[in-house]
Amino acid sequence: MTKPLKAAVIGAGAISLQHLPFLQKSEWAELVGVCDLSPVSAEIAARKFGSSGHFTDVATMLEVAQPDIVHVLTPPQSHGALVSMALSAGAHVICEKPMSPTAEEADKLMAEAAAAGLHLIENHNYRFNDEVVALQRVIAEGRIGAVREVDIRLALGIRDEGSRFADTNVVNSIHGMPAGVLHDFITHLSYLMLDLAGVRHFERVIAAMSNHGGGDLFTFDDLDALLISTNDPESGPETDAVPVHGRMRFSCRTSPDLFSIVVRGEDGQAATDIFHPFLDVMVARPGGEQLTPIVNHLVNGTSLARSGMRNFGRKLLQHTPYHGLERFLDQTYAAIATDRQPPVTADHVLDAARLVDQIVTAGSAGSGANR
Numbered sequence: 192m193t194k195p196l197k198a199a200v201i202g203a204g205a206i207s208l209q210h211l212p213f214l215q216k217s218e219w220a221e222l223v224g225v226c227d228l229s230p231v232s233a234e235i236a237a238r239k240f241g242s243s244g245h246f247t248d249v250a251t252m253l254e255v256a257q258p259d260i261v262h263v264l265t266p267p268q269s270h271g272a273l274v275s276m277a278l279s280a281g282a283h284v285i286c287e288k289p290m291s292p293t294a295e296e297a298d299k300l301m302a303e304a305a306a307a308g309l310h311l312i313e314n315h316n317y318r319f320n321d322e323v324v325a326l327q328r329v330i331a332e333g334r335i336g337a338v339r340e341v342d343i344r345l346a347l348g349i350r351d352e353g354s355r356f357a358d359t360n361v362v363n364s365i366h367g368m369p370a371g372v373l374h375d376f377i378t379h380l381s382y383l384m385l386d387l388a389g390v391r392h393f394e395r396v397i398a399a400m401s402n403h404g405g406g407d408l409f410t411f412d413d414l415d416a417l418l419i420s421t422n423d424p425e426s427g428p429e430t431d432a433v434p435v436h437g438r439m440r441f442s443c444r445t446s447p448d449l450f451s452i453v454v455r456g457e458d459g460q461a462a463t464d465i466f467h468p469f470l471d472v473m474v475a476r477p478g479g480e481q482l483t484p485i486v487n488h489l490v491n492g493t494s495l496a497r498s499g500m501r502n503f504g505r506k507l508l509q510h511t512p513y514h515g516l517e518r519f520l521d522q523t524y525a526a527i528a529t530d531r532q533p534p535v536t537a538d539h540v541l542d543a544a545r546l547v548d549q550i551v552t553a554g555s556a557g558s559g560a561n562r
């Protein structure tokens with residue numbers, strides 16, 4: 192076992208409650224500082240999660256605590272400056288998504304990290320959830336053949352009473368991002384789309400972002416996007432390359448909240464939901480065309496019943512949809528501590544940032560009459 196990496200956290204708000212428990216118990220990490228503009232938040236978090244220091248000023252924390260890794264967990268508009276400070280202090284950085292409002296800024300930050308020989312890693316937590324890992328395995332094993340379509344749908348009641356995004360007294364700063372609240376979710380949708388589609392880029396992006404609920408607080412509350420990749424930028428669609436279509440949907444006007452993913456391949460399809468976990472695989476079964484639908488229904492019905500029991504157990508064990516974050520952090524720390532490539536690379540981060548840009552640009556066009 193190598194020496195634990197000295198870790199510090201900037202921002203002791205909501206998402207820190209997912210990072211700090213990992214840092215408290217991980218064999219790879221030693222928590223040396225928590226910094227928040229609110230001294231009370233910083234002190235409470237430091238006490239609760241066993242940090243040796245708490246601070247209200249980032250520069251002071253970097254100088255005193257000398258962390259090897261800094262977690263930037265503040266609102267997105269502040270990420271750029273804080274990431275730069277941490278890199279200048281010689282620390283690797285794990286930054287919450289979205290790392291920056293535009294891909295251009297992400298590029299600049301990534302160049303700073305590369306020049307300093309440090310890792311800059313955006314949190315792509317849902318890629319590490321059990322259900323997504325299961326989908327990745329189904330694809331990698333070739334069970335559904337070459338992937339042709341990926342459909343990702345996130346429904347969240349962000350305009351419901353009590354939602355932190357709907358609060359008009361304490362306005363969430365995410366509303367100031369180019370796509371408003373949608374910017375909080377598009378990064379997740381984008382890295383999942385690229386990962387499951389197995390492509391680095393979608394040549395065509397058609398998108399509509401709307402403010403169906405109206406009013407001034409929300410810039411947009413709805414996204415519908417169609418993405419098409421030739422999957423081979425060099426040779427184009429007329430060759431053997433397999434084109435992949437993506438469909439991305441965000442809605443706050445349907446219930447219940449869900450995060451569904453369907454991957455369709457040439458030989459079958461696989462589906463799951465990150466909020467209501469199950470795995471449904473429809474493929475050709477022994478017995479030919481006659482028996483295949485019956486066997487698929489039997490297998491998937493049994494699997495659904497098992498998922499119901501497993502999800503009940505997960506609820507009791509508080510295995511929440513954030514469990515991928517702990518796996519992401521564990522793999523990232525293990526890689527850095529042992530001098531290996533972390534699981535979220537610079538390419539992953541930049542490809543996702545570029546796709547977010549494409550969607551926001553396409554979705555904003557003509558959004559004047561968006562109700």
Ligand SMILES: NC(=O)c1ccc[n+]([C@@H]2O[C@H](COP(=O)([O-])OP(=O)(O)OC[C@H]3O[C@@H](n4cnc5c(N)ncnc54)[C@H](O)[C@@H]3O)[C@@H](O)[C@H]2O)c1
Nearest residue numbers: 202203204205206226227228229264265266267287288289
């Ligand atoms: N990966 C996920 O699934 C996920 C989920 C929720 C939020 N997030 C992301 O995490 C980030 C933070 O979101 P949140 O919900 O925790 O926000 P939050 O408002 O609850 O907390 C942010 C904290 O940062 C502190 N802060 C702001 N500027 C600071 C500075 N310069 N120095 C020190 N502290 C500072 C604030 O005082 C606050 O306590 C956002 O980028 C958000 O999109 C990610």
